[in-house]
Amino acid sequence: MNDFLLPRMYRIRQEFHFPSEADVPAAVRRELGGLGLGAAIRAGDTIAVTAGSRGIADIRAVLTTVVEELLKLGARPFIVPAMGSHGGATARGQLDALQLLGITEATVGCPIRSAMETISLGEVEPGVPVLLDRNAAEADHIAVINRVKPHTRFTAPAESGLVKMCLIGLGKAEGARVFHRAIDRHGWRNISGPAFSIFAEKAPLLFGLALLENADKKIGAMMGLLPSQFTSEEPKLLSRALSIMAFVPFRDIDLLIVDEMGKDISGTGMDTNVTGRKDGLSSIARHVFVRDLTTGSGGNALGIGLADFTTRRLVDKIDYEALYVNARTAYRTDACKIPMVLESDRDAIMTSAAMAGADNPDSFRVVWIKNTLELGEMLVSDALLDDTKEHSSLKVLNGPHEIKFDSNGNLIPASP
Numbered sequence: 001m002n003d004f005l006l007p008r009m010y011r012i013r014q015e016f017h018f019p020s021e022a023d024v025p026a027a028v029r030r031e032l033g034g035l036g037l038g039a040a041i042r043a044g045d046t047i048a049v050t051a052g053s054r055g056i057a058d059i060r061a062v063l064t065t066v067v068e069e070l071l072k073l074g075a076r077p078f079i080v081p082a083m084g085s086h087g088g089a090t091a092r093g094q095l096d097a098l099q100l101l102g103i104t105e106a107t108v109g110c111p112i113r114s115a116m117e118t119i120s121l122g123e124v125e126p127g128v129p130v131l132l133d134r135n136a137a138e139a140d141h142i143a144v145i146n147r148v149k150p151h152t153r154f155t156a157p158a159e160s161g162l163v164k165m166c167l168i169g170l171g172k173a174e175g176a177r178v179f180h181r182a183i184d185r186h187g188w189r190n191i192s193g194p195a196f197s198i199f200a201e202k203a204p205l206l207f208g209l210a211l212l213e214n215a216d217k218k219i220g221a222m223m224g225l226l227p228s229q230f231t232s233e234e235p236k237l238l239s240r241a242l243s244i245m246a247f248v249p250f251r252d253i254d255l256l257i258v259d260e261m262g263k264d265i266s267g268t269g270m271d272t273n274v275t276g277r278k279d280g281l282s283s284i285a286r287h288v289f290v291r292d293l294t295t296g297s298g299g300n301a302l303g304i305g306l307a308d309f310t311t312r313r314l315v316d317k318i319d320y321e322a323l324y325v326n327a328r329t330a331y332r333t334d335a336c337k338i339p340m341v342l343e344s345d346r347d348a349i350m351t352s353a354a355m356a357g358a359d360n361p362d363s364f365r366v367v368w369i370k371n372t373l374e375l376g377e378m379l380v381s382d383a384l385l386d387d388t389k390e391h392s393s394l395k396v397l398n399g400p401h402e403i404k405f406d407s408n409g410n411l412i413p414a415s416p
Contacts, residue, residue: 045141
């Protein structure tokens with residue numbers, strides 16, 4: 001295995017031509033202005049504004065502008081963490097998760113109220129309550145802000161978005177646990193509709209702001225929605241989100257190298273819609289090697305089990321309590337299993353080459369990405385150059401580059 005010569009790599013760029021909101025605060029004001037909120041808000045009304053744990057483009061600017069607009073209407077907004085069991089399922093941990101995203105009382109201009117207590121709004125069926133964060137429940141109104149995108153586990157007309165944040169994010173750890181169990185038994189599409197009907201009837205839901213991210217990791221579009229529009233508009237927004245997402249433009253890859261995974265990137269650390277490691281999809285790569293864990297994950301490496309190889313340095317960063325709380329809540333044992341652990345990047349790459357049966361470097365199909373969100377540029381091996389020429393949206397920037405390692409056997413990034 002150590003005698004195998006590694007392939008040369010080329011840096012390529014995907015050219016995206018998707019729309020984006022040039023002025024995010026102005027877009028927020030435009031969408032809120034079209035909802036007629038002034039008629040529903042009285043001076044002094046408290047409004048719980050949701051903030052999740054994902055690293056959404058311009059999320060701090062979005063939340064800050066929402067808060068500013070609500071203050072102009074005489075309301076008293078506050079931020080409430082809406083992230084289920086993330087942050088180790090503690091109030092302090094969820095505050096820390098927001099702080100890692102730059103969301104603090106000082107940056108958004110209003111209080112943040114973090115707690116794990118909930119109230120029940122009713123039951124979808126015996127044992128399946130619809131739970132709501134107590135601080136949000138006690139507010140006069142709730143504003144739900146979230147990105148709409150494909151979910152990493154299930155497929156449905158509406159997946160990750162406003163409805164999911166209402167039911168799972170605002171349900172805190174217990175609500176997330178209850179709904180993931182119900183999803184396992186009944187499926188999201190069967191349980192989410194009846195549950196959201198209860199939520200919309202009983203919770204003081206005022207409006208939603210749906211955000212769509214494009215392939216350049218910018219806000220591609222946004223839409224303000226009244227509660228009556230959530231279920232009808234989210235499927236349309238999901239289709240639109242899919243059309244402006246970035247994907248790895250290759251199939252039949254021998255090895256996909258991912259520099260980093262994390263909860264601030266995807267619920268499963270690496271987006272399964274990109275890797276193909278989701279029920280109903282075909283994996284784009286025989287082997288996935290993930291090298292490190294983002295700081296924003298707080299040690300939660302959920303999704304590590306969807307890789308084939310990882311490094312000792314990643315495993316040493318895992319907070320197993322946070323990981324297993326999330327895994328139990330999501331009813332996922334697959335995503336928290338630890339794959340083959342190698343002492344260095346070189347060991348992982350050479351192991352993959354041997355297991356893939358790559359006889360020579362010219363046939364070893366390798367793609368190297370930063371993470372599953374940032375896919376504008378990537379490195380590809382010699383064996384993929386012909387595939388690159390088949391895509392008019394792909395441009396070879398430079399290369400070839402030799403794969404180089406430092407004294408510890410870890411990858412040295414190729415020149416930009």
